[in-house]
């Protein structure tokens with residue numbers, strides 16, 4: 313796990329409730345449009361400063377690099393399994409951020425947390441209620457869930473996290489409306505409504521929602537959450553606001569959440585709308601979804617790389633939930649950034665490599681039944 317530090321990166325309209333710093337949690341399944349929204353927030357001219365915390369799945373930091381104008385200004389937490397470690401990390405990061413605040417001279421006006429697409433937002437939100445220090449200084453403003461109009465139906469079928477993200481939302485952004493028909497959008501909305509009858513649903517393309525629909529809402533409704541999750545603010549583990557951290561000592565990969573191993577996880581895993589079957593199947597996202605990070609310090613041949621990626625997505629796009637990377641292309645001074653959600657691929661030559669910047673290619677593939685050796689061989693085979 314690495315944390316690259318940071319601080320305020322930008323400037324919309326947070327409400328400073330009772331002197332507490334408002335916190336907005338952006339969640340949504342892999343590729344739903346969270347970073348796109350975050351970049352909108354950070355680039356819009358609103359005169360406010362935001363501290364951003366990005367929680368990323370995968371070993372190589374790519375997300376923080378894709379957040380605009382924030383090279384050194386994003387906290388990144390690359391832990392694969394969010395449910396048990398994030399609160400310890402998040403508390404540490406938030407506490408560190410709060411230390412930068414000086415009376416009369418705030419370093420930032422609000423905090424935005426972008427969770428990994430595989431996270432249940434519950435424990436993230438819980439952080440702002442169970443730790444006394446954090447609770448005294450911050451106020452959870454809202455949990456906004458981004459939904460990919462094209463892919464969400466399949467994800468609601470096969471991913472508990474996707475359902476939890478929707479169930480937990482104070483506001484839902486139905487994004488990528490350009491990729492779905494009007495009938496499909498209505499069907500998605502009906503499904504979202506069944507999971508979450510209360511949260512307003514806002515339709516968007518490229519996450520183009522007015523920022524006052526996301527920030528400064530004062531929308532987090534603790535009473536609603538307590539109705540569905542009574543121990544939300546009172547984790548029954550014994551210790552005051554018990555938080556999982558590195559001392560918890562469980563291995564994430566064979567982390568079984570049955571409550572038979574003398575370590576009650578109920579507090580971290582009590583979920584909003586469904587009984588959690590941790591004991592039975594372990595973590596869906598841990599068991600069958602994996603992230604594969606690839607990197608190469610030599611430039612890639614642009615044509616070879618594009619052909620390889622096209623073929624890969626064509627053949628395995630069903631299993632590739634998400635892919636993204638920053639590529640050093642031979643003969644090109646700009647960074648090639650590619651993004652894929654299943655078979656939908658976008659690539660863009662973005663800014664030039666910095667003079668002192670390490671020029672390397674890195675990519676992450678997140679999905680099911682991925683053959684790491686084959687992916688690595690294919691990627692490295694694109695070397696110029």
Ligand SMILES: Nc1nc2c(ncn2[C@@H]2O[C@H](COP(=O)(O)OP(=O)(O)OP(=O)(O)O)[C@@H](O)[C@H]2O)c(=O)[nH]1
Pocket residue numbers: 340341342343344345346347348349375428429458487488489490491516517518519634651652653658
């Ligand atoms: N067609 C279309 N593409 C979109 C829209 N919004 C975002 N995208 C693209 O979808 C891909 C994923 O967007 P991101 O904003 O990176 O999604 P994310 O939720 O941050 O992804 P993860 O952090 O990996 O979970 C990118 O290629 C975006 O350009 C949209 O409304 N329509």
